[in-house]
Ligand SMILES: Nc1ncnc2c1ncn2[C@@H]1O[C@H](COP(=O)(O)OP(=O)(O)OP(=O)(O)O)[C@@H](O)[C@H]1O
């Protein structure tokens with residue numbers, strides 16, 4: 001007979017009859033096992049055997065021992081959470097107890113008289129146990145991998161949560177997979193899984209969709225700037241980077257890292273607005289200067305013409321007297337033909353020129369020219385002063401005069417819809433950046449004119465803008481009141497927010513009050529407040545300290 005090499009087998013025998021134990025060992029030996037074994041017949045001995053540093057392949061147990069049964073033995077194995085196949089080899093088989101033993105974890109049950117089943121049963125159990133061990137190892141490896149993934153995930157989460165940038169991952173369809181920050185009124189749960197376009201300004205939708213498509217189709221990253229609306233009507237700017245997210249070879253979505261650059265952006269826009277105003281100011285000052293010279297010589301010539309016309313008309317009157325006298329004389333005695341002809345021609349010319357009419361109207365016309373030119377001069381001077389070249393230092397200023405200049409310049413903005421009333425009190429000189437204050441007053445007057453324009457529309461009705469100044473201790477107060485529609489409660493908190501506007505594109509950019517706020521609060525340490533009543537109108541109050549501590553320009 002060809003014998004294969006014996007397979008080693010470590011057996012724990014629970015048996016109090018030595019002969020029976022030998023029978024089992026014999027059977028195993030016949031089955032090709034090289035058996036290493038230990039026989040125990042008390043719970044204590046069995047417990048010691050299980051605790052020993054020994055890898056038991058199988059437990060083979062009699063059913064009833066003295067004061068000890070296979071059920072107790074199974075329990076001992078189970079309590080130690082050991083996965084050792086447990087086979088009962090018993091003299092008699094009581095079906096009920098067999099079932100109970102199987103239920104408790106015994107793997108097989110056979111009669112001592114049918115030991116032929118033992119070897120196949122052991123073989124099968126060893127195989128099953130090996131499969132179970134493999135599975136356990138795999139599960140442990142999985143659990144370890146999962147724990148590691150979780151820990152990496154937690155670390156990444158912590159890292160991303162305190163990152164100053166917004167990190168957003170979306171799938172190919174733009175559904176949000178991950179986000180590290182959300183606006184205060186949202187929670188991550190409600191954002192994740194939703195469409196990313198919900199959080200992007202509508203006018204940017206098409207462009208953002210195109211960017212996502214480009215990234216997931218080409219895999220090439222993009223850098224761009226975008227903006228989004230906040231619920232209070234403000235706008236946030238982001239400088240963003242979008243890159244592909246890969247899974248193996250496939251691009252499954254994109255990750256966007258966005259940095260909030262609103263502050264820089266607003267500062268840039270304010271600087272640009274200020275520069276634009278300064279440029280307009282310089283231009284206006286230049287034009288005013290250019291107009292000034294011709295206005296002066298037109299004025300001088302006009303004055304000359306006025307006196308000349310007066311003198312000429314007077315001299316002419318004298319000639320008319322002579323004319324009449326000579327005419328009368330001509331009736332008495334004949335005059336030389338030449339003289340008669342000259343007198344007739346003079347009479348015709350006098351009639352053609354309507355000398356009477358000229359005498360009546362020329363002085364008035366010249367007077368009106370003088371008055372008109374006076375107005376032009378006033379406007380040119382106001383323009384010159386309004387657009388005073390920018391001073392970096394604050395200087396004491398007569399604010400009433402500055403306001404009058406501003407109102408002269410702003411006339412075109414309100415004259416079709418409102419009458420202007422001024423009530424300018426005695427003011428001490430105020431230390432300020434006068435061009436900036438001019439800009440603030442101009443913005444307030446333009447806003448007032450727009451508010452009135454909205455109410456009166458194209459009707460004949462007119463509103464009223466009232467500009468007042470008064471001194472109040474160490475402060476001066478400028479107020480601009482209008483009879484417009486007032487500011488609705490829902491937007492009162494937002495009007496100073498940069499770029500908040502209720503006006504159509506082209507009419508307002510929402511920078512006027514933000515700029516005013518900056519000038520009054522930040523640069524002059526003053527206050528900018530308003531009172532408003534829907535249907536009645538609005539009054540803005542600028543409160544300035546007479547002497548502002550110099551604020552960095
Ligand atoms: N006197 C006013 N009466 C009613 N609403 C006003 C008045 N002044 C401002 N508002 C409201 O506040 C908003 C913001 O004003 P702001 O001056 O900042 O911007 P704008 O006038 O819309 O645009 P811009 O001044 O840049 O041309 C206006 O759009 C308007 O809704």
Ligand SMILES: [Mg+2]
Nearest residue numbers: 443447512513
């Ligand atoms: Mg405005």
